[in-house]
Amino acid sequence: MQKKAISVKELYATPIEELEKLESVTVQGWIRTNRNSGNVGFIHLHDGTCFKNIQVVYTADSPFFEEVSKYPFGAAVRFDGKVVATPTLQQPFEIQSTSAELLGGVDSDYPLQKKKTSFEFLREEAYLRPRTNTFDAVFRVRSVLAMAVHQFFQDRGFVYVHTPEITGNDAEGAGSVFTITTDSKDNPYTDFYGRRASLTVSGQLHVEAFAMAFKDVYTFGPTFRAEKSNTTRHASEFWMIEPELAFADLDDDMECIEACIKYCIEYILTHCPDEMDFFNKWIDKGVIEKLKKVLASDFRKMEYTEGIEILKKAVAGGHKFQNNNIYWGMDLQSEHERYITEEFVGGPVFLYNYPKEIKAFYMRENDDGKTVAAVDLLVPGEGEIVGGSQREERYDILKTKMDALGNTEGLEWYLNLRKYGGCIHSGFGIGFDRLLMYITGINNIRDTEPYPRTANALKY
Numbered sequence: 001m002q003k004k005a006i007s008v009k010e011l012y013a014t015p016i017e018e019l020e021k022l023e024s025v026t027v028q029g030w031i032r033t034n035r036n037s038g039n040v041g042f043i044h045l046h047d048g049t050c051f052k053n054i055q056v057v058y059t060a061d062s063p064f065f066e067e068v069s070k071y072p073f074g075a076a077v078r079f080d081g082k083v084v085a086t087p088t089l090q091q092p093f094e095i096q097s098t099s100a101e102l103l104g105g106v107d108s109d110y111p112l113q114k115k116k117t118s119f120e121f122l123r124e125e126a127y128l129r130p131r132t133n134t135f136d137a138v139f140r141v142r143s144v145l146a147m148a149v150h151q152f153f154q155d156r157g158f159v160y161v162h163t164p165e166i167t168g169n170d171a172e173g174a175g176s177v178f179t180i181t182t183d184s185k186d187n188p189y190t191d192f193y194g195r196r197a198s199l200t201v202s203g204q205l206h207v208e209a210f211a212m213a214f215k216d217v218y219t220f221g222p223t224f225r226a227e228k229s230n231t232t233r234h235a236s237e238f239w240m241i242e243p244e245l246a247f248a249d250l251d252d253d254m255e256c257i258e259a260c261i262k263y264c265i266e267y268i269l270t271h272c273p274d275e276m277d278f279f280n281k282w283i284d285k286g287v288i289e290k291l292k293k294v295l296a297s298d299f300r301k302m303e304y305t306e307g308i309e310i311l312k313k314a315v316a317g318g319h320k321f322q323n324n325n326i327y328w329g330m331d332l333q334s335e336h337e338r339y340i341t342e343e344f345v346g347g348p349v350f351l352y353n354y355p356k357e358i359k360a361f362y363m364r365e366n367d368d369g370k371t372v373a374a375v376d377l378l379v380p381g382e383g384e385i386v387g388g389s390q391r392e393e394r395y396d397i398l399k400t401k402m403d404a405l406g407n408t409e410g411l412e413w414y415l416n417l418r419k420y421g422g423c424i425h426s427g428f429g430i431g432f433d434r435l436l437m438y439i440t441g442i443n444n445i446r447d448t449e450p451y452p453r454t455a456n457a458l459k460y
C-alpha cells in the first residue's frame with residue numbers, strides 16, 4: 001500500500017510546531033513551477049485541496065537532483081520530506097524533500113503554458129483549464145456558492161424539490177425550448193411521450209405546486225434555453241435557483257432575494273478568502289470592496305415607471321444608448337438596466353411593477369390593470385441577475401389570460417392550484433452562473449461554467 005499523503009489544505013491548517021515534530025510527510029500533486037539554481041531547486045506543488053501551493057525544496061546533494069530538475073510543468077509527482085518553518089519567507093513553511101517520484105509525466109504537446117494564457121484560448125481547452133489559478137478559484141467558489149445557497153434556504157426551513165428536467169410545458173411562454181426526441185423515425189414531437197416534450201426552461205410551475213404543500217420550497221438545478229443571443233451573460237444551459245413562498249407578496253419576495261444574495265456574498269468572503277484575494281488582485285480590482293459595500297447597504301427599490309423616466313432624462317441629457325427609443329411599455333435591454341444600476345443607483349436595485357405585456361403570463365396583475373407584480377434585481381456590471389414575481393392566484397383572471405395565450409391545455413393542473421386551497425404566493429429565479437460572475441468579477445458566463453453550452457459551441 002502506498003504511503004498516505006497529507007493534503008496541502010491540511011498542512012496549512014496544522015500549527016507549524018506540530019508539523020515540525022513529524023519525522024516525514026508525503027505530499028502529492030501537480031507541478032506549477034520548477035526552477036533551480038544548480039545547487040538547490042524549488043517546486044511549487046498544487047494538489048487541488050485548496051488555492052495555495054506548497055514549496056518543495058530539493059538540493060544538489062540528493063541522489064535525485066538531476067531527475068527532479070527535469071520534472072516538467074504539469075507533471076503528477078510525489079515527495080517525502082521534512083516540514084521546515086520558513087518565518088522569513090513569503091510562505092510559512094516548506095518541505096525539504098528526501099525522496100521523489102514521478103507519477104505522471106507530461107508530453108511535449110501539452111497545451112498549457114507556464115505563462116499567462118487568454119481566457120479565449122483556455123475555453124478551447126476546457127478539460128485542462130481547471131488546472132490554472134483562475135479556474136481553480138472559479139470552480140471552487142462555484143462549489144462553495146452552491147453550498148451557500150442550500151445553507152441559506154435550509155436554515156430558513158425551505159424544502160428542496162427536484163423538479164423535472166424533462167417537461168411538457170414552456171414555463172416562461174417564451175418559446176425558446178429544446179425539444180426532446182429519440183432517433184425514432186416517428187414524429188419527433190410525439191415519438192416517446194406521446195406529446196411534445198422539452199428540456200425545462202424553469203422549474204417554477206412544478207415547484208409552485210409544492211409551495212402549496214410545504215409553504216416554502218426551492219428548486220436548484222440546470223435549465224435550458226435555446227436562445228441564440230450571443231452575449232457574455234447567456235448560456236443555453238445554466239443553473240437556476242427558484243424559491244417559491246406561500247402566503248408571501250412581492251415585498252416578502254424582495255426581502256428574501258436581498259437576504260439570499262447578501263448571505264451568499266458573506267459566505268464566499270468568509271469561506272474563500274484566498275480565492276477572493278486572487279480575484280481582487282487579478283480579475284476585478286476592488287471586487288471585495290464592492291461586495292462589502294453591497295453587504296452594508298439596503299437594496300434600492302424603484303418602479304419600472306420611474307426607471308423609464310430616468311432613462312428618458314438620460315437620453316435628453318445626451319446619453320447615447322444603442323437603442324435610444326425609450327417609452328413606457330418597452331422591454332429594457334441590458335444597456336438600459338446597466339445605466340440604472342451603474343450610473344443612477346451605483347449599486348443593486350430592484351426594479352418592479354412592469355408592464356404586463358412584456359412579462360410572463362403567471363405574474364399577478366396589479367390594480368392599475370396595466371402592470372404586474374414583477375421584480376428584477378439589477379446589479380452593476382451585469383444587469384439582471386434575478387427575476388421574480390408575485391403569482392396570479394385568482395383563478396378566473398389567470399384562466400382568461402392563459403386561454404388568450406392558448407397555453408391552458410396541459411396546464412390545467414397549474415390552474416387547479418388556484419381552485420384547491422390556493423393562496424397568495426411569490427417566487428423568484430436567481431441565475432446561479434450570473435451570481436457567480438457578480439461575486440468573482442469574471443465577466444463572461446463561459447468562464448463560470450465548467451463546460452459552457454452556447455449556440456454553435458459544443459466541443460466537450
Ligand code: 4AD
Pocket residue numbers: 171172201202203204225227233234235236238240242243384385386387388389427428429430431432433434445
Ligand atoms: O427572469 P427569468 O427568465 O425567470 C424565470 O425563469 C422565472 N421562472 C423565475 C421564477 O420566478 N421562479 O430567469 C431567472 C434568471 C435571470 O434573472 C437570469 O439571472 C437567469 O435566470 N437567466 C440566465 N442565465 C444564463 N443564461 C441564460 N440564457 C439565462 N436566462 C435567464
Ligand code: MG
Pocket residue numbers: 376384386387
Ligand atoms: Mg427575467
